[in-house]
Amino acid sequence: MSSNVSSDVGCLISGNVCNGSCTKREVSVTSSAISMTVGIISNIMALFILIKAYHRFKFKSKAAFLLFASALVLTDFFGHLINGSLAIYVYASQKDWEILDPNKSLCDFFGVCMAFFGLTPLLLGSLMAVERGIGVTRPLFHATALGPHHVRSLLGVTWMLGLLVALLPILFQRPYQVQRSRSWCFFRLQGMRDWVDVLLPVLFSVLGLLALLVSLVCNTVTGLTLLRCRGQLDRNHYRHCRNTSHHSEMICQLLAIMLVSCVCWGPLLITSIILSLHDHGEDQTSHTHMLLVVRMATWNQILDPWVYILLRKAVLRRLFQVALRLCSRHAKLTSRWQGSALGSSMNASSSMTSRPDFIGLDGPFLPDTAISSPP
Numbered sequence: 070m071s072s073n074v075s076s077d078v079g080c081l082i083s084g085n086v087c088n089g090s091c092t093k094r095e096v097s098v099t100s101s102a103i104s105m106t107v108g109i110i111s112n113i114m115a116l117f118i119l120i121k122a123y124h125r126f127k128f129k130s131k132a133a134f135l136l137f138a139s140a141l142v143l144t145d146f147f148g149h150l151i152n153g154s155l156a157i158y159v160y161a162s163q164k165d166w167e168i169l170d171p172n173k174s175l176c177d178f179f180g181v182c183m184a185f186f187g188l189t190p191l192l193l194g195s196l197m198a199v200e201r202g203i204g205v206t207r208p209l210f211h212a213t214a215l216g217p218h219h220v221r222s223l224l225g226v227t228w229m230l231g232l233l234v235a236l237l238p239i240l241f242q243r244p245y246q247v248q249r250s251r252s253w254c255f256f257r258l259q260g261m262r263d264w265v266d267v268l269l270p271v272l273f274s275v276l277g278l279l280a281l282l283v284s285l286v287c288n289t290v291t292g293l294t295l296l297r298c299r300g301q302l303d304r305n306h307y308r309h310c311r312n313t314s315h316h317s318e319m320i321c322q323l324l325a326i327m328l329v330s331c332v333c334w335g336p337l338l339i340t341s342i343i344l345s346l347h348d349h350g351e352d353q354t355s356h357t358h359m360l361l362v363v364r365m366a367t368w369n370q371i372l373d374p375w376v377y378i379l380l381r382k383a384v385l386r387r388l389f390q391v392a393l394r395l396c397s398r399h400a401k402l403t404s405r406w407q408g409s410a411l412g413s414s415m416n417a418s419s420s421m422t423s424r425p426d427f428i429g430l431d432g433p434f435l436p437d438t439a440i441s442s443p444p
Contacts, residue, residue, distance in 0.1 A: 281334070285331075291323075333365050334369055
Protein backbone atom coordinates (compact mmCIF):
# COMPACT_ATOMS: atom_id res chain seq x y z
CA MET A 70 0.00 0.00 0.00
CA SER A 71 1.55 3.26 -1.06
CA SER A 72 1.09 6.71 0.38
CA ASN A 73 -1.59 7.74 -2.09
CA VAL A 74 -3.74 9.77 0.26
CA SER A 75 -1.22 12.25 1.60
CA SER A 76 -3.00 15.41 0.46
CA ASP A 77 -6.67 14.48 0.54
CA VAL A 78 -7.67 15.39 4.05
CA GLY A 79 -8.55 18.90 3.00
CA CYS A 80 -10.00 17.74 -0.31
CA LEU A 81 -13.02 15.75 0.85
CA ILE A 82 -16.22 16.81 -0.89
CA SER A 83 -19.44 15.07 -1.83
CA GLY A 84 -19.18 15.71 -5.57
CA ASN A 85 -17.78 13.45 -8.26
CA VAL A 86 -14.44 15.17 -8.72
CA CYS A 87 -12.32 16.84 -6.11
CA ASN A 88 -12.22 20.55 -7.08
CA GLY A 89 -8.69 21.12 -5.78
CA SER A 90 -6.45 23.51 -7.63
CA CYS A 91 -3.60 22.57 -9.93
CA THR A 92 -1.18 23.30 -7.11
CA LYS A 93 -2.86 20.77 -4.85
CA ARG A 94 -2.75 18.19 -7.60
CA GLU A 95 0.96 18.79 -8.18
CA VAL A 96 1.62 18.54 -4.45
CA SER A 97 -0.29 15.25 -4.32
CA VAL A 98 1.63 13.80 -7.25
CA THR A 99 4.93 14.96 -5.76
CA SER A 100 4.07 13.54 -2.35
CA SER A 101 3.12 10.17 -3.82
CA ALA A 102 6.25 10.09 -5.97
CA ILE A 103 8.50 10.91 -3.00
CA SER A 104 6.81 8.31 -0.80
CA MET A 105 7.09 5.66 -3.51
CA THR A 106 10.76 6.46 -4.13
CA VAL A 107 11.68 6.38 -0.43
CA GLY A 108 9.81 3.11 0.04
CA ILE A 109 11.42 1.45 -2.97
CA ILE A 110 14.94 2.54 -2.01
CA SER A 111 14.44 1.42 1.60
CA ASN A 112 13.15 -2.00 0.57
CA ILE A 113 15.99 -2.49 -1.93
CA MET A 114 18.54 -1.72 0.78
CA ALA A 115 16.87 -4.10 3.23
CA LEU A 116 16.58 -6.82 0.59
CA PHE A 117 20.29 -6.51 -0.25
CA ILE A 118 21.19 -6.85 3.44
CA LEU A 119 18.97 -9.90 3.91
CA ILE A 120 20.23 -11.68 0.79
CA LYS A 121 23.84 -11.02 1.78
CA ALA A 122 23.18 -12.36 5.28
CA TYR A 123 21.41 -15.43 3.88
CA HIS A 124 24.37 -16.40 1.69
CA ARG A 125 27.01 -16.04 4.40
CA PHE A 126 25.12 -17.19 7.48
CA LYS A 127 26.34 -20.55 8.74
CA PHE A 128 23.54 -21.47 11.15
CA LYS A 129 20.67 -23.25 9.44
CA SER A 130 18.23 -22.06 12.09
CA LYS A 131 18.37 -18.51 10.73
CA ALA A 132 17.94 -19.43 7.06
CA ALA A 133 14.18 -19.86 7.36
CA PHE A 134 13.81 -16.53 9.13
CA LEU A 135 15.84 -14.76 6.45
CA LEU A 136 13.70 -16.30 3.71
CA PHE A 137 10.51 -15.09 5.39
CA ALA A 138 12.02 -11.65 5.97
CA SER A 139 13.15 -11.41 2.33
CA ALA A 140 9.64 -12.35 1.19
CA LEU A 141 8.18 -9.64 3.42
CA VAL A 142 10.53 -6.98 2.09
CA LEU A 143 9.92 -8.12 -1.49
CA THR A 144 6.16 -7.87 -0.96
CA ASP A 145 6.53 -4.36 0.45
CA PHE A 146 8.71 -3.41 -2.52
CA PHE A 147 6.10 -4.43 -5.10
CA GLY A 148 3.40 -2.82 -2.97
CA HIS A 149 5.17 0.54 -3.19
CA LEU A 150 5.91 0.12 -6.88
CA ILE A 151 2.42 -0.92 -8.03
CA ASN A 152 0.23 1.09 -5.67
CA GLY A 153 2.47 4.14 -5.95
CA SER A 154 2.30 4.05 -9.75
CA LEU A 155 -1.49 3.73 -9.62
CA ALA A 156 -1.76 6.62 -7.19
CA ILE A 157 0.40 8.88 -9.37
CA TYR A 158 -1.69 7.97 -12.42
CA VAL A 159 -4.93 8.77 -10.57
CA TYR A 160 -3.61 12.10 -9.35
CA ALA A 161 -2.22 12.98 -12.77
CA SER A 162 -5.69 12.28 -14.24
CA GLN A 163 -7.25 14.71 -11.74
CA LYS A 164 -9.06 11.75 -10.12
CA ASP A 165 -11.68 11.77 -12.85
CA TRP A 166 -12.71 8.10 -12.55
CA GLU A 167 -15.59 8.48 -15.00
CA ILE A 168 -13.12 9.18 -17.79
CA LEU A 169 -10.05 7.16 -16.83
CA ASP A 170 -12.00 4.08 -15.67
CA PRO A 171 -15.41 3.80 -17.32
CA ASN A 172 -15.52 -0.03 -16.98
CA LYS A 173 -14.47 -0.05 -13.27
CA SER A 174 -11.59 -2.39 -14.10
CA LEU A 175 -8.87 -0.02 -12.85
CA CYS A 176 -10.67 0.46 -9.54
CA ASP A 177 -10.99 -3.30 -9.10
CA PHE A 178 -7.28 -3.78 -9.82
CA PHE A 179 -6.41 -0.94 -7.45
CA GLY A 180 -8.58 -2.44 -4.72
CA VAL A 181 -7.08 -5.91 -5.18
CA CYS A 182 -3.57 -4.47 -4.87
CA MET A 183 -4.48 -2.45 -1.79
CA ALA A 184 -6.00 -5.49 -0.07
CA PHE A 185 -3.27 -7.94 -1.12
CA PHE A 186 -0.28 -5.74 -0.27
CA GLY A 187 -1.98 -4.75 2.98
CA LEU A 188 -2.93 -8.18 4.31
CA THR A 189 0.03 -10.26 3.08
CA PRO A 190 2.73 -8.44 5.13
CA LEU A 191 0.64 -8.98 8.26
CA LEU A 192 0.35 -12.70 7.50
CA LEU A 193 4.08 -12.93 6.79
CA GLY A 194 4.87 -11.17 10.05
CA SER A 195 2.80 -13.69 11.99
CA LEU A 196 4.43 -16.54 10.09
CA MET A 197 7.87 -15.23 11.03
CA ALA A 198 6.82 -15.05 14.67
CA VAL A 199 5.58 -18.64 14.59
CA GLU A 200 8.82 -19.78 12.93
CA ARG A 201 10.95 -18.11 15.60
CA GLY A 202 8.80 -19.57 18.34
CA ILE A 203 9.32 -23.07 16.98
CA GLY A 204 13.02 -22.44 16.42
CA VAL A 205 13.57 -21.39 20.04
CA THR A 206 11.21 -23.76 21.86
CA ARG A 207 11.49 -26.83 19.58
CA PRO A 208 14.87 -26.63 17.78
CA LEU A 209 14.94 -30.28 16.69
CA PHE A 210 11.49 -30.12 15.15
CA HIS A 211 12.43 -26.83 13.50
CA ALA A 212 15.52 -28.37 11.90
CA THR A 213 13.50 -31.22 10.35
CA ALA A 214 10.15 -29.59 9.56
CA LEU A 215 11.20 -26.14 8.35
CA GLY A 216 13.69 -26.71 5.59
CA PRO A 217 14.03 -24.43 2.56
CA HIS A 218 11.45 -26.46 0.62
CA HIS A 219 8.89 -26.18 3.41
CA VAL A 220 9.56 -22.46 3.79
CA ARG A 221 8.93 -21.83 0.10
CA SER A 222 5.71 -23.84 0.31
CA LEU A 223 4.52 -21.79 3.29
CA LEU A 224 5.36 -18.58 1.43
CA GLY A 225 3.34 -19.73 -1.56
CA VAL A 226 0.35 -20.60 0.64
CA THR A 227 0.55 -17.21 2.39
CA TRP A 228 0.66 -15.29 -0.87
CA MET A 229 -2.24 -17.36 -2.25
CA LEU A 230 -4.30 -16.70 0.88
CA GLY A 231 -3.72 -12.96 0.63
CA LEU A 232 -4.57 -13.00 -3.08
CA LEU A 233 -7.72 -15.03 -2.45
CA VAL A 234 -9.01 -12.58 0.14
CA ALA A 235 -8.22 -9.69 -2.21
CA LEU A 236 -10.07 -11.38 -5.10
CA LEU A 237 -13.19 -12.26 -3.11
CA PRO A 238 -15.07 -9.05 -4.08
CA ILE A 239 -14.42 -9.85 -7.75
CA LEU A 240 -15.44 -13.50 -7.34
CA PHE A 241 -18.67 -12.57 -5.53
CA GLN A 242 -19.36 -9.78 -8.04
CA ARG A 243 -19.02 -7.10 -5.39
CA PRO A 244 -16.64 -4.66 -7.10
CA TYR A 245 -14.36 -2.39 -5.16
CA GLN A 246 -15.58 1.11 -4.50
CA VAL A 247 -13.93 4.45 -5.19
CA GLN A 248 -13.59 6.05 -1.79
CA ARG A 249 -14.85 9.53 -1.07
CA SER A 250 -11.43 11.14 -1.49
CA ARG A 251 -11.41 9.63 -5.01
CA SER A 252 -7.72 8.80 -4.68
CA TRP A 253 -7.97 5.07 -3.86
CA CYS A 254 -10.28 2.06 -4.01
CA PHE A 255 -11.25 -0.28 -1.22
CA PHE A 256 -14.08 -2.51 -0.01
CA ARG A 257 -17.60 -1.11 -0.19
CA LEU A 258 -18.14 0.68 3.11
CA GLN A 259 -21.06 2.94 2.22
CA GLY A 260 -24.22 3.00 0.13
CA MET A 261 -26.49 0.07 -0.62
CA ARG A 262 -24.97 -3.12 0.79
CA ASP A 263 -25.98 -6.66 1.67
CA TRP A 264 -24.45 -9.24 4.00
CA VAL A 265 -21.71 -10.13 1.48
CA ASP A 266 -20.60 -6.49 1.27
CA VAL A 267 -20.41 -6.43 5.06
CA LEU A 268 -18.63 -9.79 5.31
CA LEU A 269 -15.77 -9.01 2.93
CA PRO A 270 -14.17 -6.06 4.80
CA VAL A 271 -14.87 -7.75 8.13
CA LEU A 272 -13.05 -10.87 6.93
CA PHE A 273 -10.11 -8.77 5.77
CA SER A 274 -9.90 -6.92 9.09
CA VAL A 275 -10.36 -10.03 11.26
CA LEU A 276 -7.56 -11.85 9.44
CA GLY A 277 -5.28 -8.86 9.91
CA LEU A 278 -6.09 -8.56 13.63
CA LEU A 279 -5.67 -12.32 14.05
CA ALA A 280 -2.23 -12.13 12.43
CA LEU A 281 -1.23 -9.37 14.86
CA LEU A 282 -2.54 -11.41 17.81
CA VAL A 283 -0.58 -14.50 16.71
CA SER A 284 2.56 -12.39 16.40
CA LEU A 285 2.04 -10.95 19.88
CA VAL A 286 1.54 -14.37 21.50
CA CYS A 287 4.44 -16.07 19.70
CA ASN A 288 6.88 -13.23 20.32
CA THR A 289 5.93 -13.15 23.99
CA VAL A 290 6.47 -16.91 24.38
CA THR A 291 9.77 -16.75 22.49
CA GLY A 292 11.04 -13.80 24.52
CA LEU A 293 10.20 -15.47 27.83
CA THR A 294 11.88 -18.68 26.66
CA LEU A 295 15.07 -16.79 25.79
CA LEU A 296 15.10 -15.02 29.14
CA ARG A 297 14.67 -18.31 30.96
CA CYS A 298 17.33 -19.89 28.77
CA ARG A 299 19.84 -17.17 29.63
CA GLY A 300 19.18 -17.67 33.31
CA GLN A 301 19.98 -21.38 33.29
CA LEU A 302 23.33 -22.38 34.78
CA ASP A 303 23.54 -26.05 34.00
CA ARG A 304 26.02 -27.06 31.33
CA ASN A 305 23.77 -29.00 28.97
CA HIS A 306 21.24 -26.24 28.71
CA TYR A 307 24.01 -23.72 28.20
CA ARG A 308 25.09 -25.60 25.08
CA HIS A 309 21.56 -25.30 23.77
CA CYS A 310 21.44 -21.57 24.52
CA ARG A 311 24.90 -20.45 23.52
CA ASN A 312 23.59 -19.00 20.22
CA THR A 313 20.87 -16.94 21.88
CA SER A 314 22.47 -13.73 20.62
CA HIS A 315 21.30 -14.56 17.10
CA HIS A 316 17.84 -15.40 18.43
CA SER A 317 17.80 -12.15 20.39
CA GLU A 318 18.61 -10.17 17.24
CA MET A 319 15.72 -11.80 15.38
CA ILE A 320 13.35 -11.32 18.30
CA CYS A 321 14.22 -7.61 18.42
CA GLN A 322 13.42 -7.34 14.73
CA LEU A 323 10.15 -9.23 15.16
CA LEU A 324 9.10 -7.05 18.08
CA ALA A 325 9.83 -3.92 16.04
CA ILE A 326 7.84 -5.27 13.07
CA MET A 327 4.95 -6.19 15.34
CA LEU A 328 4.98 -2.76 16.98
CA VAL A 329 5.04 -0.99 13.62
CA SER A 330 2.22 -3.19 12.28
CA CYS A 331 0.05 -2.65 15.34
CA VAL A 332 0.51 1.12 15.29
CA CYS A 333 0.11 1.47 11.52
CA TRP A 334 -2.52 -1.17 10.73
CA GLY A 335 -4.48 -1.51 13.97
CA PRO A 336 -6.53 1.71 13.53
CA LEU A 337 -7.40 0.89 9.90
CA LEU A 338 -8.51 -2.67 10.68
CA ILE A 339 -10.68 -1.58 13.61
CA THR A 340 -12.14 1.34 11.64
CA SER A 341 -13.01 -0.96 8.73
CA ILE A 342 -14.95 -3.25 11.06
CA ILE A 343 -16.81 -0.32 12.64
CA LEU A 344 -17.72 1.23 9.28
CA SER A 345 -18.76 -2.17 7.92
CA LEU A 346 -21.10 -2.98 10.78
CA HIS A 347 -22.49 0.55 11.13
CA ASP A 348 -23.24 2.46 7.95
CA HIS A 349 -22.43 6.12 8.58
CA GLY A 350 -23.65 7.25 5.16
CA GLU A 351 -22.17 10.58 4.11
CA ASP A 352 -20.72 11.37 7.54
CA GLN A 353 -17.81 13.72 7.00
CA THR A 354 -16.07 12.78 10.25
CA SER A 355 -16.03 9.03 9.53
CA HIS A 356 -14.55 9.50 6.07
CA THR A 357 -11.92 11.91 7.34
CA HIS A 358 -10.98 9.42 10.06
CA MET A 359 -10.82 6.62 7.50
CA LEU A 360 -8.49 8.69 5.36
CA LEU A 361 -6.20 9.42 8.29
CA VAL A 362 -5.92 5.76 9.34
CA VAL A 363 -5.12 4.83 5.73
CA ARG A 364 -2.30 7.34 5.79
CA MET A 365 -1.00 5.64 8.93
CA ALA A 366 -1.18 2.23 7.24
CA THR A 367 0.88 3.44 4.30
CA TRP A 368 3.86 4.02 6.61
CA ASN A 369 4.05 0.33 7.46
CA GLN A 370 5.84 -0.57 4.23
CA ILE A 371 8.25 2.34 4.67
CA LEU A 372 9.19 1.47 8.26
CA ASP A 373 9.42 -2.32 7.83
CA PRO A 374 12.69 -2.34 5.83
CA TRP A 375 14.37 0.03 8.28
CA VAL A 376 13.89 -2.58 10.97
CA TYR A 377 16.32 -4.86 9.13
CA ILE A 378 18.61 -1.96 8.23
CA LEU A 379 18.97 -0.60 11.76
CA LEU A 380 18.24 -3.52 14.09
CA ARG A 381 21.23 -5.61 13.05
CA LYS A 382 23.80 -6.97 15.46
CA ALA A 383 26.65 -5.08 13.80
CA VAL A 384 24.78 -1.77 13.92
CA LEU A 385 23.63 -2.31 17.48
CA ARG A 386 27.18 -3.23 18.53
CA ARG A 387 28.55 -0.03 16.99
CA LEU A 388 25.86 2.07 18.64
CA PHE A 389 26.67 0.38 21.94
CA GLN A 390 30.38 1.10 21.49
CA VAL A 391 29.65 4.74 20.67
CA ALA A 392 27.48 4.99 23.77
CA LEU A 393 30.24 3.45 25.88
CA ARG A 394 32.79 5.90 24.48
CA LEU A 395 30.52 8.83 25.22
CA CYS A 396 29.89 7.56 28.73
CA SER A 397 33.60 6.95 29.38
CA ARG A 398 34.50 10.37 28.01
CA HIS A 399 31.90 11.96 30.24
CA ALA A 400 33.23 9.98 33.22
CA LYS A 401 36.81 11.11 32.45
CA LEU A 402 35.76 14.74 32.22
CA THR A 403 33.86 14.42 35.47
CA SER A 404 36.81 12.77 37.24
CA ARG A 405 39.21 15.42 35.88
CA TRP A 406 36.95 18.21 37.06
CA GLN A 407 36.58 16.62 40.47
CA GLY A 408 40.36 16.01 40.65
CA SER A 409 41.19 19.60 39.71
CA ALA A 410 38.66 20.92 42.18
CA LEU A 411 40.05 18.67 44.92
CA GLY A 412 43.64 19.66 44.08
CA SER A 413 42.85 23.36 44.19
CA SER A 414 41.09 22.98 47.54
CA MET A 415 44.04 21.02 48.96
CA ASN A 416 46.49 23.66 47.72
CA ALA A 417 44.42 26.37 49.31
CA SER A 418 44.28 24.54 52.61
CA SER A 419 48.03 23.84 52.58
CA SER A 420 48.79 27.47 51.87
CA MET A 421 46.60 28.49 54.77
CA THR A 422 48.33 26.12 57.16
CA SER A 423 51.85 27.08 56.02
CA ARG A 424 51.39 30.82 56.48
CA PRO A 425 53.89 32.38 59.04
CA ASP A 426 51.16 34.56 60.51
CA PHE A 427 49.97 33.90 64.02
CA ILE A 428 46.91 35.08 65.78
CA GLY A 429 47.34 36.73 69.19
CA LEU A 430 44.86 38.03 71.69
CA ASP A 431 45.15 41.56 70.33
CA GLY A 432 44.95 40.55 66.67
CA PRO A 433 47.12 39.10 63.95
CA PHE A 434 50.76 40.13 63.83
CA LEU A 435 53.64 39.24 61.64
CA PRO A 436 56.76 37.99 63.36
CA ASP A 437 58.81 40.90 62.07
CA THR A 438 56.36 43.51 63.18
CA ALA A 439 55.34 42.15 66.54
CA ILE A 440 55.45 44.85 69.24
CA SER A 441 57.60 43.83 72.12
CA SER A 442 56.72 44.86 75.63
CA PRO A 443 59.01 47.40 77.34
CA PRO A 444 61.46 46.06 79.85
